[in-house]
Amino acid sequence: MSLLELDGVKVHFPIKKGVLVDRTVGHVYAVDGVSLKVEAGETYGLVGESGCGKTTLGRSVLRLVDITEGSVVLDGTDLAKLPGEEMRRFRRRLQMVFQDPLGSLNPRQNIESILSEGMIAHGIGKDQEERREKIKAILDKVGLPSNALARYPHEFSGGQRQRIGIARALVLEPDVIICDEPVSALDVSVQAQVINLLEELQKELGLTYLVIAHDLAVVRHISDTIGVMYLGSLVEEAPSDALYAEPKHPYTKALMSAVPVPDPEVEDKRERILLTGDLPSPANPPSGCRFHTRCPWAQAERCATERPQLRDIGGGHRVACHYAEDIASGKLSLTKGEVVSATREGVEDNPEPDDPETGTSAEDTPAKIPAQAEKTAKDEKPAEASEEPEKAV
């Protein structure tokens, strides 16, 4: 049995109108039926573009948002059904590290007070003296000096603040830590430090992580299993290496094809799948497969009417696509969208560019996440790009 099991979790936010009496005029289907399992001591990575509901899912696990339907079972207890006070006490076992390290720390409290807050709430340590000893030990673990105690959040650097955020979660000795974009607000050099710290802590304390991120490299580095979300539901789930080696779902394929490869020879041959259309509104999701409006392999009938469920296609690889095998074997061809050479989309063959900067800036383009890359792709179809290489940025 897994430590944390989500089964059919739905979080729908009502859209309300009215002055005195609110009328519900619709729902935003932020999370729409997600089932996943997180094994003890492992890291589950959740990726997806912004607005796909991954943060809401993370918050629903902690019941920071109300769960509309489904269950969140931690170690045999269904959190979705716990009454308020019991849920409050249960939060000790589930902690969260937030995206914005400064915003998640109360600017009016010093570090000691911030770290004591949770311990007081759960009655850990009988007096402040005892709590202080424990806090000092945790600060040492996350690599902060003990003189940090009397200082305030704004006096620390971004990386240090995130360490404080991690320390705050750790003082309660939780089983599961949900990291919501733990490093996306940090400098790249600091990102690595924080990621390494999280890994060390996992090894030392046997923690279980649910890491939510949009940075594919970060997730790949830290996760054992990765789930890909699109518009409120999981489209693919697989062990980290398997997913990166061979993504099965069309959306994951498009997502992965946007990642630049550090090897220049491979990078030259890399192909990008360009998606058409915009991300549909979660208030009015498409029928059938959520992705069929943008899927390059979408088929006429089934995709628009029948919603695919996650199914195991071998090796713990789960995909929510009717035609995953056919796409993998090459039986199906593209119906829309296009595959372009990743290196060619910015600049067409132009042996001696007039502006030396154009060459360098073009290399940045493929690194964007699909949502952004697509935008750039629209106004730089390869044909146009050859005429106006300056527009490549």
Place this chain on the structure above:
Amino acid sequence: MSVATKTDKIQRLAELTATKETSTGASLWREAFRRLKSSKMAIIGAVIIAVFVVIAVVGPYLTPYAPTAQTWRGEVFPNQGKFVGPRGENWFGLDHLGRDMFSRMLVGARQTLLVGVVSTLIGLVAGFLIGGLSGAAATLGGEAGKRVDSVIMRFIDMMLALPSLLLAVSVAAVMGQSLTTVMIAVGVVQVPVFARLLRGSMLAQGGADYVLAAQSLGVRKRRIVTSQIVPNSLSPVIVQATLSLATAIIEAAALSYLGLGNPDPAIPEWGVMLAQAQRFFDNAPMMAVYPAVGIIITALGFTLLGEAMREALDPKLRG
């Protein structure tokens, strides 16, 4: 240079640069105070207020004459337009009853400060309770809380819709003519302002990540309100309180001017003095100028300090 002195120097440098174990961090309030000290506006405002407070506290003991003694009644004939201006024994001249204006100004300062502070306090405390309740209900009370908040706020909106002076006059009319009435009337006018301000500020903080963090830590709701949301919502309220002191003094003066103030002639008050001077403005404008200038300067002092505090506490300016 010998090696020994060199190592000494390095040692010394290390000592100087090291953060002391006991060093305490600078809280935001302390930093705001530091910023306040370097603001000219704040210093001018603070000096004016300090002088005013000193006058209000010790002034009544330093009066050269009793403020009610009509010592020079024989020299002033209001009917014939004969008044006495500033002179050696009476620095600010005499009023229409032959009383020393300087003494009356000194004693009046205390009344003015009292009215300003007490009425602002009334508004602040009542507004804080109402706004705090409303804000707490809206941020953490769920659906039911939002409804409670909605009801309270519509009530507050009704109060805000009334012109403040009209509201004050109504209160004064109901309660009769006295200094307490003036203070309550002016205070009631401030209640919706403070309530709305605190609630709005709490709502803004309610969605902050650190509130979410406290919730995920399992901190009790009541404690989230008192230790997380309220301390972070206070700064605009404190700024408003400082600014309100200025308006409270002016409004109290206005009420006194309209004849709703303290009926006891034994206790001079700047607003009352201004009201009385109006009748003789043609012949003795200085009688009105002294209390008017007093009110203006005091209000200016509070406004300057309030504005400077707003700047010092504004998180957007924080480096």
